[in-house]
Amino acid sequence: MICVYSRRLALMSTPPTLGLRVRAMEMSDLSFVCASMREHLPGGFFAELGDGFLSAYLRTYATSPSGCAFVAEVDGRQVGFLVGSVDREAYRHHVMRADRGRLLRRGILSLALRPSLAIRFAHTRMNRYLRGLRRCSRVGSTSPSDSRLGILSHIAVATDARGAGVGRDLLDSFLTVCSAHKTPRLQLFVDPSNTGARQFYQSNGWTDASQQTDADGRQWNTMEMTLEA
Template sequence: MVVTGKPDSWIEDSITVRRMGLADLAWVVAQHRSHFPDNVIGRLGLGLLTRYYRTFLDSTFAVATVTEVSGVRAGFLVGVLDTAAHRRLMWQFHGFSLGLATLRAFLRHPVLGVGIVRRRLSLRLHPPAPMPAERVAVLSHVAVDPDSQGRGLGVMMIDQFLAAAAAAGADRVCVATADHAPRAASIYLRRGFVLSSRSRTFDGRYIRLYDRPTAAPAP
């Protein structure tokens, strides 16, 4: 998902992109809740959302960066370079704490919890058709603070993630956006993504899935 301003405008201030750390989590979580209010993980509470972002920090198969403008946080990006490998590490090192946070979230928000469980059971009973053996990178979330929008920071972070995915050997990159996000759609289409599908979530929302081979020409 993306929240950003004009993709082709740049600024002269000092821009720094660094690895996300524990001290950034509160700011990142606040940005997430502001930019993605309909996101299910965010709706399940601060505890689970914070634990979700925590899983990106120490995974060798994930990207978690914060962009600063003149030393002030302006945006962030998290994504996975190899979904299968990242999932294994996530459950190995965060399985217990993530499971506990999920249980607490479900007890506080039982309607959402039941919906997620039903969705998972449905996928197990009716699994999708097997896909070709590919290494898939997923751009999970990218956002720019409102005070820093219109400067091209979102596009810059997306391009950096595409480069990281290609360097890591991913065959393709996927991203999901809200159905009512024309600006995000425009940005991803201009970066070489194509709309692969539109689907309905268990809670009645619609999302759009975009896909881009890492071997696609540079935008």
């Protein structure tokens, strides 16, 4: 059973934290977001490519009309971020049209400087990425439909700021934007061994859906949420 999110009930059950503010991510936040991702989400392939590629990748969430990018501050100090999309396919198509060249250049340079990572990329990801590029070049603009899927891609909170409602408020900001765009369903992926993260998402209305294996053979739990119409 997939939980249905109600913003009114969420706000009633989560009192505000003094000094906490969630705002749209700006380009000046990219160094903080990159550092946070390397520190708190170090196992991702994109993080291994270095800050040059990582910065180019993360900025797409702030520049795409279908992207969401938030930064949380406590008393003016950056303490967390969230990036995702209100429509996975629309976001992908925008990135392929507007950011493909920049990402390719950054990616090629990063792989050239990291031969072992380049070998891994060739064995696990290259063919899939090439198929994706060809598919996006054939398909025109996407239109909204009931099958649209929103994705919570990455979220991280500074260790010393956890327990203060930062992650909850970042999630609420994302859900509010998705509701405004009438996104019917949301999805995220979490490491099955990360019980703390799974409990956090479950306490905020997400439910386990399935398990998937990524290009590196790692297992991920899929969690989902259905939004109110």
